[in-house]
Amino acid sequence: MKVFIRINDENIGPIDIGKIDQYEITKETPVWSEGLSEWTTAGEFEPLSGYFKSTPPEFVIQSSKNEVKNDKSSDKNSSRLILFLLLALLGIASIVAIIITNQNSSNQTSDYVKLDLSDNNSRGETSLDGNSEPAVDPITERNINIRNNWKDYITVNRSSYNYSKLGGISNLAIIVTNTTPYTISNVQVRVKILTVNGYVFRTKYLFFNDIKAKSKQQQFVPPTNRGVNVKYDIVSASSKGLRFRWSEDDHVGNGSVVDPWKYNF
Numbered sequence: 001m002k003v004f005i006r007i008n009d010e011n012i013g014p015i016d017i018g019k020i021d022q023y024e025i026t027k028e029t030p031v032w033s034e035g036l037s038e039w040t041t042a043g044e045f046e047p048l049s050g051y052f053k054s055t056p057p058e059f060v061i062q063s064s065k066n067e068v069k070n071d072k073s074s075d076k077n078s079s080r081l082i083l084f085l086l087l088a089l090l091g092i093a094s095i096v097a098i099i100i101t102n103q104n105s106s107n108q109t110s111d112y113v114k115l116d117l118s119d120n121n122s123r124g125e126t127s128l129d130g131n132s133e134p135a136v137d138p139i140t141e142r143n144i145n146i147r148n149n150w151k152d153y154i155t156v157n158r159s160s161y162n163y164s165k166l167g168g169i170s171n172l173a174i175i176v177t178n179t180t181p182y183t184i185s186n187v188q189v190r191v192k193i194l195t196v197n198g199y200v201f202r203t204k205y206l207f208f209n210d211i212k213a214k215s216k217q218q219q220f221v222p223p224t225n226r227g228v229n230v231k232y233d234i235v236s237a238s239s240k241g242l243r244f245r246w247s248e249d250d251h252v253g254n255g256s257v258v259d260p261w262k263y264n265f
Helices: 017-022 065-106 138-148
Strands: 002-007 010-016 030-033 154-158 172-178 184-194 200-211 215-221 229-239 244-247
Touching (some): 154 184, 154 229, 172 200, 172 229, 200 215
Antiparallel strands (some): 002 030, 172 215, 184 229
């Protein structure tokens, strides 16, 4: 049996299940194999049920009375040492705080508050006298728009392909286009091979990783001996730079009405 595993946001496979011990996996490691409709965890995947063995608790030898007395004496000495160190650190922290306060006081000569262009700031630039109107951070506004309308920026298409009247598709490529100014970390595309009657003959999942800004990436679908038509759609997408994550299984995102698909990795 061949399986795929996902470690550090990267899909690895196909792997012979007999060689799975070459990888560091846990019960929570995502696993997928032919026949599964979606990813599961290694702990729930039946062919790996015997891979994880329970371990007994650590054996502890009971201490004798003399050892207990020695431990209490040692604990007292340790407590005194810790108290001394805490007092010393408190004194150093106080001195550092005084120095930083003095430096900040001497540096307050600018006429305007600096604008934070990170994606966490939306207050904009404001003058110290309070007379200026707050401005929307253009980067934040742009990124919110991209996240809310991500389907306009991350698109999936197909190439032309060959098919037989009796069924069978070949030379089919799926292309993902990224028009955002950020690298798209992961895109999962579902490809359905349809028969002449419109029934789904086979479903394949393609995984696209690290699609650079303003670029395209393509993958070829393995040829089939049946099917004359193709349907495809995006199942999930994410970008660390854009702070974006979307999945068809997640209908509310982070719960925000304004920016529901923002995600801090």
